Amino acid sequence: MGSLLFVTSSLMGEKSRSRQVAADYVAIARAANPGVTVVERHLTPDTIPHLGMDALAGFGAAPDARSPAQTAAVAFADAIIEEVEAADTIVLAAPMYNFSVPSTLKAWLDHVARAGRTFKYTANGPEGQLKGKRVIVVVSRGGFYTGDSPFKGMDFQEPYLRAVLGFLGITDVSFVQVEGQGIGPDVAAKGLAAARTAIATLAPSAQLAA
Numbered sequence: 001m002g003s004l005l006f007v008t009s010s011l012m013g014e015k016s017r018s019r020q021v022a023a024d025y026v027a028i029a030r031a032a033n034p035g036v037t038v039v040e041r042h043l044t045p046d047t048i049p050h051l052g053m054d055a056l057a058g059f060g061a062a063p064d065a066r067s068p069a070q071t072a073a074v075a076f077a078d079a080i081i082e083e084v085e086a087a088d089t090i091v092l093a094a095p096m097y098n099f100s101v102p103s104t105l106k107a108w109l110d111h112v113a114r115a116g117r118t119f120k121y122t123a124n125g126p127e128g129q130l131k132g133k134r135v136i137v138v139v140s141r142g143g144f145y146t147g148d149s150p151f152k153g154m155d156f157q158e159p160y161l162r163a164v165l166g167f168l169g170i171t172d173v174s175f176v177q178v179e180g181q182g183i184g185p186d187v188a189a190k191g192l193a194a195a196r197t198a199i200a201t202l203a204p205s206a207q208l209a210a
């Protein structure tokens, strides 16, 4: 049975709108595949460090030549990558912070994107190594950035995520937006309801049934 990785990145914990809507998809996947393994990785400033020099230097050193700090940093980075590699489907919940992703999600991506492992440089250029996975991304925003919004050009969240996932070889990506969360209770409720409707129409991952 398949494996699903559920990654959240809001500071709001279980009150997070992106997390609530993403959890709807996890429930859809579980209902369709009762034996699915679900791994959760909730990113906060306490649970994900920046990628540091201990990790970078450690990647390039033989295991028995690493310092204790390098060994720990490489073990953490390896664990992050192993979770991603093992997942058939990845569900990402991402609030918009200052027009992009939270720095915790950026730090997670800095751990996931590793040359020689999740992407390789070939004669034909870089080649993503995370092929065949499905990714569902729920993005939540205080304002509106879709349709004919004048703020569309300030959305550095969705295009960035699409680009980095594509670079890693992940092209089966569905986005659901929770918009208008900062505009007042009525608009926020409407935005949340629209996102819940949208996520309910996504088909359960075929990858999980394999």
Ligand SMILES: Cc1cc2nc3c(=O)[nH]c(=O)nc-3n(C[C@H](O)[C@H](O)[C@H](O)COP(=O)(O)O)c2cc1C
Pocket: 010, 011, 012, 015, 016, 017, 018, 019, 094, 095, 096, 097, 098, 099, 100, 140, 141, 142, 143, 144, 181, 182
């Ligand atoms: C630090 C911070 C930065 C934010 N920056 C933006 C922003 O640039 N644009 C926007 O529309 N909303 C912004 N917001 C509002 C959030 O995107 C919005 O409240 C969203 O629903 C949060 O998602 P969550 O409920 O999953 O935490 C920001 C919120 C915080 C806390």
